[in-house]
Amino acid sequence: MSGAHPDRRRVLKRILAAGAVLGGAGLAAGVAVLSRGRWREPRVAALPKARGVEPDPRFPAVAVARGGPEASVRAAVAAVGGIARFVRPGETVLVKPNMGWDRTPAQGANTDPRVVAEVVRLCLEEARAARVVVADVPVHDAERSRERSGIGEAARGAGAEVLVPPGPGFVLARLGGVVLDTWEVFAPMMGADRLINVPVVKDHALTRLTCGLKNGYGLLGGTRARLHQQINQSIVDIATAFRPTLTVVDATRVMMRNGPTGGRLDDVAPVGAVAAGTDVVALDAWGATLLGADPERIPHVSLAESRGLGRIREGTAPREEIHAGP
Amino acid sequence: MAKARPRSVVSALVVALPLLVVVAVVVRGALRPSDGSRAQAEAPVAGPLAGYAAPQADLPAERLHERVDGAEEYLRSQGCSRLLAWDLADPAATLEVLLFEDPEGAARVLSRDAGPSRTAGPGDEASADAQSVLFRRGKVYARLVADPDSPADPERLLAEARKVDRMILDDLGREM
Numbered sequence: 001m002s003g004a005h006p007d008r009r010r011v012l013k014r015i016l017a018a019g020a021v022l023g024g025a026g027l028a029a030g031v032a033v034l035s036r037g038r039w040r041e042p043r044v045a046a047l048p049k050a051r052g053v054e055p056d057p058r059f060p061a062v063a064v065a066r067g068g069p070e071a072s073v074r075a076a077v078a079a080v081g082g083i084a085r086f087v088r089p090g091e092t093v094l095v096k097p098n099m100g101w102d103r104t105p106a107q108g109a110n111t112d113p114r115v116v117a118e119v120v121r122l123c124l125e126e127a128r129a130a131r132v133v134v135a136d137v138p139v140h141d142a143e144r145s146r147e148r149s150g151i152g153e154a155a156r157g158a159g160a161e162v163l164v165p166p167g168p169g170f171v172l173a174r175l176g177g178v179v180l181d182t183w184e185v186f187a188p189m190m191g192a193d194r195l196i197n198v199p200v201v202k203d204h205a206l207t208r209l210t211c212g213l214k215n216g217y218g219l220l221g222g223t224r225a226r227l228h229q230q231i232n233q234s235i236v237d238i239a240t241a242f243r244p245t246l247t248v249v250d251a252t253r254v255m256m257r258n259g260p261t262g263g264r265l266d267d268v269a270p271v272g273a274v275a276a277g278t279d280v281v282a283l284d285a286w287g288a289t290l291l292g293a294d295p296e297r298i299p300h301v302s303l304a305e306s307r308g309l310g311r312i313r314e315g316t317a318p319r320e321e322i323h324a325g326p
Numbered sequence: 327m328a329k330a331r332p333r334s335v336v337s338a339l340v341v342a343l344p345l346l347v348v349v350a351v352v353v354r355g356a357l358r359p360s361d362g363s364r365a366q367a368e369a370p371v372a373g374p375l376a377g378y379a380a381p382q383a384d385l386p387a388e389r390l391h392e393r394v395d396g397a398e399e400y401l402r403s404q405g406c407s408r409l410l411a412w413d414l415a416d417p418a419a420t421l422e423v424l425l426f427e428d429p430e431g432a433a434r435v436l437s438r439d440a441g442p443s444r445t446a447g448p449g450d451e452a453s454a455d456a457q458s459v460l461f462r463r464g465k466v467y468a469r470l471v472a473d474p475d476s477p478a479d480p481e482r483l484l485a486e487a488r489k490v491d492r493m494i495l496d497d498l499g500r501e502m
């Protein structure tokens with residue numbers, strides 16, 4: 001029995017040594033797993049600043065043109081100062097249409113591809129931007145939405161890159177809003193010098209109207225439906241954080257009912273108008289009037305006005321519309 | 327030796343503890359499904375209409391936003407419990423089938439989409455035009471909307487809607 005003790009001690013020492021090795025390996029593995037980010041504090045990026053332009057009293061906050069889509073884009077943008085007021089040579093421009101739906105242009109769920117392509121051409125040919133990226137985070141299948149909307153082909157043809165997820169992925173960004181502090185933002189948003197918001201006007205089951213203010217939703221990742229609990233505040237938070245340089249509203253075809261998904265041509269009215277401006281609240285107010293809605297009674301529009309994002313009156317005041325031609 | 331044994335056991339435990347923690351974390355991570363597989367696990371069974379391949383979307387009430395972003399609250403308030411969607415090739419159309427808790431909920435959503443007028447068509451009530459056939463069968467509401475870029479063939483669309491109605495009766499009858 002006396003000879004057994006040294007053996008037992010040796011065995012215990014070996015067990016301890018093996019335990020130490022395995023424990024060390026376990027610790028190292030644990031540190032490696034932790035450092036991959038699962039529990040690590042995520043890095044939060046700041047949104048680019050100063051994408052807007054200074055107000056210029058020579059130009060109206062909103063201009064409306066009627067006619068063919070391309071001519072209307074050119075006329076409306078010219079009336080608010082021309083594209084060179086908003087985009088400088090050599091800059092990178094992010095164009096954000098509504099490209100969220102697996103729908104054809106006739107169904108009016110997405111921005112008309114001709115409007116998007118004309119905005120791209122203005123940036124590249126007139127303003128001599130170095131790069132134009134057209135991007136959105138669709139609700140429906142991303143690639144189908146990009147192609148069935150017609151925006152993919154039209155924007156590429158005009159010289160833009162067209163990005164949908166997974167693409168370059170998402171960045172956790174600080175929005176600094178009342179309900180939206182940080183959220184995942186589609187990466188092209190972070191590298192652009194200018195943001196041109198190109199929404200379509202349409203009915204929306206939850207918010208009555210979707211237009212310029214709500215279009216920013218389409219640059220978010222994550223489970224966006226979580227935001228529907230506080231939809232009006234969320235929309236205003238996003239609009240406050242993103243602050244587009246210019247907004248060009250497509251009202252070529254307007255989905256009057258059953259939005260945002262729609263599908264039936266009976267729900268779509270041929271309005272044939274495009275509005276441009278720097279006051280996104282005014283542009284939404286104008287869009288609301290096309291739906292026969294009172295913008296003062298649309299909570300996210302009135303909330304945006306109260307947060308200083310623009311003035312409803314600028315959108316509803318009588319104006320002389322530009323006849324842009326076919 | 328009587329003192330050494332407990333000390334050795336304690337030392338072994340102290341050394342092995344980090345290893346046990348790491349093993350527990352790894353095992354827990356392996357057992358917990360990813361978001362994608364969880365979504366798959368929560369999704370209802372595929373192939374609910376036997377005449378068609380598996381739908382492009384088959385969403386329970388809590389995931390309606392993946393198809394109708396913004397309209398989900400309204401649909402849930404009317405008792406929508408499930409949405410199925412297919413992209414059909416012939417006729418080129420989108421079919422959405424929504425299941426409700428009761429026929430009244432389905433009828434209210436049909437009325438919102440189509441207005442008060444009704445036309446001849448499948449189901450208990452229908453609203454058909456050249457591009458779409460909307461109809462309700464019991465507590466199932468179906469929207470068949472033709473692709474506007476394809477040549478309009480209202481008769482073909484109506485025939486497909488009648489086929490869908492039969493499949494609803496055959497395959498979803500237990501849920502009606």
